[in-house]
Amino acid sequence: MAVIGVTGGIGTGKSTFSKMLAEKLGARLFDADAASRELLESDPEVRQRITSEVFAGAYSPDGRPDRAAIRRVVFQDPAAKARLEAILHPRIREAWTRLAGECRETQASLVVEIPLLFETGAGRFFDQIVTVACSHETQLARTAARGLARDEAESIIRNQLPLVEKTELANFVVWNDGTPANLENQAAELAKSLRPSQG
Ligand code: ATP
Numbered sequence: 001m002a003v004i005g006v007t008g009g010i011g012t013g014k015s016t017f018s019k020m021l022a023e024k025l026g027a028r029l030f031d032a033d034a035a036s037r038e039l040l041e042s043d044p045e046v047r048q049r050i051t052s053e054v055f056a057g058a059y060s061p062d063g064r065p066d067r068a069a070i071r072r073v074v075f076q077d078p079a080a081k082a083r084l085e086a087i088l089h090p091r092i093r094e095a096w097t098r099l100a101g102e103c104r105e106t107q108a109s110l111v112v113e114i115p116l117l118f119e120t121g122a123g124r125f126f127d128q129i130v131t132v133a134c135s136h137e138t139q140l141a142r143t144a145a146r147g148l149a150r151d152e153a154e155s156i157i158r159n160q161l162p163l164v165e166k167t168e169l170a171n172f173v174v175w176n177d178g179t180p181a182n183l184e185n186q187a188a189e190l191a192k193s194l195r196p197s198q199g
Pocket of ligand 1: 008009010011012013014015016017033115142176177178179180181183
């Protein structure tokens, strides 16, 4: 069994690859972005703290988080971003480290998709770390296909740890400029090398 962290840049294919790898390994999957969304939507303490510490208009009157407004505020205000992260990150880490503990006890493998793996100093929790990378142009094309404006995507990329550093810090690098089938082959190869006893 192994606890594997998957990281990369925006739009490089982390989610797609994590699902492929988890399926091939028969591993459980934890998605840190999904956990963050879930906390924003459903945790009353998170809602209360974000409203009072980050931005009073973070939730609409019906109680739903206004994600676009929150993004705008933290984008323009690094201190607000730090306060938001101080609320969310410890809770997200608590969730996946608890799951990792359960997996270790039951000899199960776990894939944790965590965009800010290195930025949050989480490297030490993983047996293996995979960085999913692709060219800058491919990142921009994929994020544009999702409706993100080019200058916004460029700005997010500039604010992330450079992809080349993420590749240097990883145990494995997956290059995802090719087809989905190409990515699938890389997931299969990696799964094989992570399970040497099963060839
Ligand atoms: P984000 O940082 O936005 O969460 P991500 O790194 O998790 O993104 P994915 O969501 O896996 O990336 O992929 C981004 C988009 O690119 C998705 O629509 C996905 O289907 C598509 N995609 C990923 N890999 C490939 C590929 N090799 N060929 C074509 N499309 C791909």
